Amino acid sequence: MTVHNTVDVVVVGGGAAGLFAAATAAQRGRRVAVLEVSNKFGKKILMSGGGRCNFTNLDVSADNFICANPHFVKSALAQYTNWDFIGLVAKYDIAYHEKAHGQLFADESAKQILNMLLEECRQAGVALYLNCDVSEVAHDGCYTLDTSLGQFECESLIVATGGLSIPTLGGATGFGYRLARQLGLQVNDTDASLVPFTLSGVWHEAAQSLSGVALPVRVSVPARAFFEDMLFTHRGLSGPAILQLSNYWHLGEAVTIDLLPNLDLQDAFAEAKKATPQKTLQAVVSQWLPKSVAQAMATYWWPELQNKPLQEISFERLQSVAERCHAWTFTPSGTEGYRTAEVTRGGVDVAALSSKTMEVTDQPGLFFIGEVLDVTGHLGGYNFQWAWSSGYVAGSHA
Numbered sequence: 001m002t003v004h005n006t007v008d009v010v011v012v013g014g015g016a017a018g019l020f021a022a023a024t025a026a027q028r029g030r031r032v033a034v035l036e037v038s039n040k041f042g043k044k045i046l047m048s049g050g051g052r053c054n055f056t057n058l059d060v061s062a063d064n065f066i067c068a069n070p071h072f073v074k075s076a077l078a079q080y081t082n083w084d085f086i087g088l089v090a091k092y093d094i095a096y097h098e099k100a101h102g103q104l105f106a107d108e109s110a111k112q113i114l115n116m117l118l119e120e121c122r123q124a125g126v127a128l129y130l131n132c133d134v135s136e137v138a139h140d141g142c143y144t145l146d147t148s149l150g151q152f153e154c155e156s157l158i159v160a161t162g163g164l165s166i167p168t169l170g171g172a173t174g175f176g177y178r179l180a181r182q183l184g185l186q187v188n189d190t191d192a193s194l195v196p197f198t199l200s201g202v203w204h205e206a207a208q209s210l211s212g213v214a215l216p217v218r219v220s221v222p223a224r225a226f227f228e229d230m231l232f233t234h235r236g237l238s239g240p241a242i243l244q245l246s247n248y249w250h251l252g253e254a255v256t257i258d259l260l261p262n263l264d265l266q267d268a269f270a271e272a273k274k275a276t277p278q279k280t281l282q283a284v285v286s287q288w289l290p291k292s293v294a295q296a297m298a299t300y301w302w303p304e305l306q307n308k309p310l311q312e313i314s315f316e317r318l319q320s321v322a323e324r325c326h327a328w329t330f331t332p333s334g335t336e337g338y339r340t341a342e343v344t345r346g347g348v349d350v351a352a353l354s355s356k357t358m359e360v361t362d363q364p365g366l367f368f369i370g371e372v373l374d375v376t377g378h379l380g381g382y383n384f385q386w387a388w389s390s391g392y393v394a395g396s397h398a
Contacts, residue, residue, distance in 0.1 A: 017370025024395025163344025
């Protein structure tokens, strides 16, 4: 199918932000076309939240986002709030539930959220195109896009092409970054984020032996700390705590983990030494940690104490064991990269945009929204809320 189409608004990218922007613009009476490079709309929506889509959070603020300008997200989040999107979900009778930390998921399937967005587009008359690869964009009074389906012309262009995460979905082409650079915008360094850490050497061995074991921890780097569950994997460490921390971690930086954040282990050892002096250190630690973790700690951290009863271990040695458990410090070898990353950290510098409209201040009619921008949300529905909020704002002005 080849088209030559003149519309008011072209949205490049048929994911969460793009579909929402398109529906919003079309509801204002604008003629809108969405161009999606892959063979299906909203692929990332469908796989998110274990197929249930963590579509927003009950508690949303600017503190949940990383951006070079910490105030940039405030206007969009205020113009279209989490409660506005929750209201839309309720309008479509989509049942949902709350998990830890205010995270909201569809009860049945992420397909319900995607179908809702597509229905909003259809009702508003949005033209939807799949397998549409944009090869060139020119601007001379209007925007002209050369694509694999023909040429499109528009007054307003919304770029919602996402980042580089999960390239197997087919949409992580980096087109938005290339276009931004072509048009003179700065693109800040990008990196995989909300992503598991990989380990090497003895720590990799330890993680492999503990693969599948989870426990609540406090993880930290100098910039931030999180108290969440951590999961050992065959490649390293994952789970909410690690994914959250990856937003703030940089290659070569040390990570500190408190394996028992709710316990003063030094006091607990002192009490145990009085009450059960014949118990071995490993048996005592197994009271507070999974047995496999206690065994691994004994193997890698204090093999000489593994079978010793507490009565034969000095208070000073127990203190050093406690300190190690409360501050396990190591340097990850890296992350699993874009292959498994939920989002891309970095992107189009927001300094070039109006926070009230998402429009490039010196390029009338050009908008950037969603993950392509240098705005990264925490784990817990925040990146989707940024898609809805930034999409709504752009769609209201394009």
